Amino acid sequence: MGDEYFFPFETVREEQDRMLADVADCLQKRQHMLVHAPTGLGKTISTLGPALKYAVDNGLSIVFVTPRHTQHKIAIDTLRDIKRKFDPGFNAVDFLGKKHMCSVDGVETMHSGIFADFCGKQIEERKCAFYAQTKKSEGVPTVEAEAALAELSSGGPLHSEELIRYGKENGFCSYELAGFLARGKKPTVVIADYFHVMHPSIRERFFKRIDKDLGNTIIVIDEGHNVPDRVRDLMSINLSSFVINSAVKEARQFGYRETENYLSAIKEIIEILANKTVMNIVNDKKNRRFSLEGLVERDRFIELVELKTQCEYSQLIKDLDFIAEEILEERKQSFIASVSRFLDAWKGDDFGFVRIMKVKSRNKDFASSYNGLSSIQENKDVKIE
Ligand code: SF4
Numbered sequence: 438m439g440d441e442y443f444f445p446f447e448t449v450r451e452e453q454d455r456m457l458a459d460v461a462d463c464l465q466k467r468q469h470m471l472v473h474a475p476t477g478l479g480k481t482i483s484t485l486g487p488a489l490k491y492a493v494d495n496g497l498s499i500v501f502v503t504p505r506h507t508q509h510k511i512a513i514d515t516l517r518d519i520k521r522k523f524d525p526g527f528n529a530v531d532f533l534g535k536k537h538m539c540s541v542d543g544v545e546t547m548h549s550g551i552f553a554d555f556c557g558k559q560i561e562e563r564k565c566a567f568y569a570q571t572k573k574s575e576g577v578p579t580v581e582a583e584a585a586l587a588e589l590s591s592g593g594p595l596h597s598e599e600l601i602r603y604g605k606e607n608g609f610c611s612y613e614l615a616g617f618l619a620r621g622k623k624p625t626v627v628i629a630d631y632f633h634v635m636h637p638s639i640r641e642r643f644f645k646r647i648d649k650d651l652g653n654t655i656i657v658i659d660e661g662h663n664v665p666d667r668v669r670d671l672m673s674i675n676l677s678s679f680v681i682n683s684a685v686k687e688a689r690q691f692g693y694r695e696t697e698n699y700l701s702a703i704k705e706i707i708e709i710l711a712n713k714t715v716m717n718i719v720n721d722k723k724n725r726r727f728s729l730e731g732l733v734e735r736d737r738f739i740e741l742v743e744l745k746t747q748c749e750y751s752q753l754i755k756d757l758d759f760i761a762e763e764i765l766e767e768r769k770q771s772f773i774a775s776v777s778r779f780l781d782a783w784k785g786d787d788f789g790f791v792r793i794m795k796v797k798s799r800n801k802d803f804a805s806s807y808n809g810l811s812s813i814q815e816n817k818d819v820k821i822e
Pocket of ligand 1 (some may be wrong): 557559560611
């Protein structure tokens with residue numbers, strides 16, 4: 438039975454046996470499968486084993502997504518066991534978010550959006566030495582990276598920590614190395630986070646990076662009960678009083694008087710709207726706090742911003758972007774860039790989204806958000822573990 442499902446252990450329990458057969462059957466029939474099973478049953482091996490067997494036999498790839506860091510390790514350990522016992526000829530790559538794989542010191546504390554701007558600029562201006570040693574401008578590996586990839590591919594599947602350490606010690610961008618490792622004709626298992634698959638534009642870029650086609654990929658979703666909340670978070674963007682106050686301060690520090698006035702006006706509008714529109718009391722009993730929240734229409738906010746700043750909304754976003762770029766020349770992060778991103782998102786779709794202003798009771802802070810309600814895309818071959 439071991440070969441049939443790439444089950445690497447000597448004994449198989451009855452429940453595992455049933456699950457292995459169910460997963461294999463579901464793949465044969467190209468169906469979705471939802472598994473609800475207790476901790477300790479061996480869901481990871483009972484899913485990855487038969488999925489990998491099917492992928493190897495049919496020239497497919499697997500993307501295993503999980504919200505938990507510890508689960509990356511379990512998945513890679515499972516793949517090592519399979520490789521040791523069967524060595525069926527597959528690649529395995531463990532991806533974290535780009536920020537967590539970055540070789541540059543000091544990026545850990547950056548907000549994700551700010552890091553994305555920072556990294557993009559480093560690449561565009563060829564300022565990142567790690568990137569320069571990893572990838573040529575034509576998008577292919579450098580000679581040094583080719584040698585590193587040969588060395589890394591010859592070993593067992595690596596945990597992301599091992600790849601990150603290798604990148605830092607040898608002067609490479611580990612995220613780019615991981616992308617190259619996932620390419621190629623061999624069946625590949627990619628361990629990744631939810632956002633690599635659930636966020637439409639990130640998914641598109643990610644599949645391009647790993648050179649895989651979603652239609653030829655088996656998606657395994659670990660801890661499926663987390664999906665609705667994570668997807669909603671991924672599709673939402675917030676602007677807090679902390680961020681806008683910091684943006685006002687940033688504009689002042691850099692001497693951008695007009696931008697400071699624009700940002701102060703936006704802050705004032707949000708405060709007014711937050712206080713005027715609250716309809717709902719949200720009682721957080723656990724933390725003994727409550728907050729007030731209400732809905733705001735897209736056009737109402739945009740009209741008020743244009744009226745108060747005397748600046749056309751899209752032009753205002755462009756101006757803020759320009760100032761943020763200037764600041765990013767000197768600093769790794771810019772709060773003005775965060776405000777600009779929020780204003781841009783506010784213009785987005787109505788369908789599936791809601792715009793909320795919230796006033797927190799304890800310190801009178803506000804938060805405004807453009808929240809996704811639910812937006813999960815239909816994929817083929819989706820399994821939820
Ligand atoms: S290219 Fe790589 S190493 Fe350079 S900043 Fe971006 S993630 Fe970090």
